Amino acid sequence: MNTMEITKVVGGLAGALLVLLLIKMGAGMYYFPHGGHHEQGYTIATEEAAPEVEVEAVPFAEVLAAADAGAGARVFNKCKACHSAEAGVAKVGPSLFGVVDRAQGTEEFGYSDTVAGLGGTWTVENLNEFLTKPSEYAPGTSMSFAGLSKEKDRANIIAYLSSLN
Ligand code: HEC
Structure with a gap:
């Protein structure tokens, strides 16, 4: 293997790692709210955001x-x-x-x-x-x-x- 080839392999590995990391992050954002004590924070945020959209809907x-x-x-x-x-x-x-x-x-x-x-x-x-x-x-x-x-x-x-x- 010459230097060029080593660079390519290392680059490829780094790229694959980055993709894995992004997938993990994405999955984390997706599943985090459902997990244990994080659930409460998520629910409050939803309730706070709702009235802004539904202000007109309150009779x-x-x-x-x-x-x-x-x-x-x-x-x-x-x-x-x-x-x-x-x-x-x-x-x-x-x-x-x-x-x-x-x-x-x-x-x-x-x-x-x-x-x-x-x-x-x-x-x-x-x-x-x-x-x-x-x-x-x-x-x-x-x-x-x-x-x-x-x-x-x-x-x-x-x-x-x-x-x-
Ligand atoms: C610059 C003067 C002015 C101001 C300030 C004003 N009004 Fe009036 N208002 C009138 C006039 C003149 C009428 C009659 C309207 C017509 O005949 O078109 C009227 C009519 C009304 C009527 C209808 C009453 C009826 O007998 O049918 C209501 C209710 C009313 N005003 C409420 C208010 C309220 C509450 C405020 C304050 C938030 C207010 N107005 C501020 C001048 C004013």
Whole structure:
């Protein structure tokens, strides 16, 4: 054997070893989670990752059940310039006293045609949708408010508004 041949053989062996090592690593990653005390770490990681994907799948009623009316009262600061929480007191917008489960657009107030024509009920689901982006739920609404992008804020304020009923 000359030097060239020895180099080739050594190189070939090293390559084969590397392939074996990679296969072992791959198998290790695959089987590790199922082995003994490593299982717990694996399960926790899965549970933590899941809500990120399924955030939309949690029914709003469930988010609402965990809502905090006290925190909602603070979110209401964003509405106060235009809305009163007192019955019958209209400001820039209609009174929000008792608005949960109230018929849409029925206060003594000069509503836009859109809101006046909604004809439904302010259920918690409708409020959730409206407050996400008013201009999308009620195109042409006179409520100049961008919306509450955080579901938690919406749940909290709806809990607060429910507490006024
Ligand atoms: C810049 C003023 C303004 C702000 C801020 C504002 N609103 Fe309004 N809101 C209005 C107006 C005006 C209307 C009437 C909309 C229409 O007729 O199109 C209205 C209508 C509503 C209605 C429908 C009531 C009904 O009787 O049908 C709800 C519910 C409501 N607002 C909730 C909120 C909440 C909750 C906030 C705070 C997160 C908020 N609004 C912030 C001006 C405002």
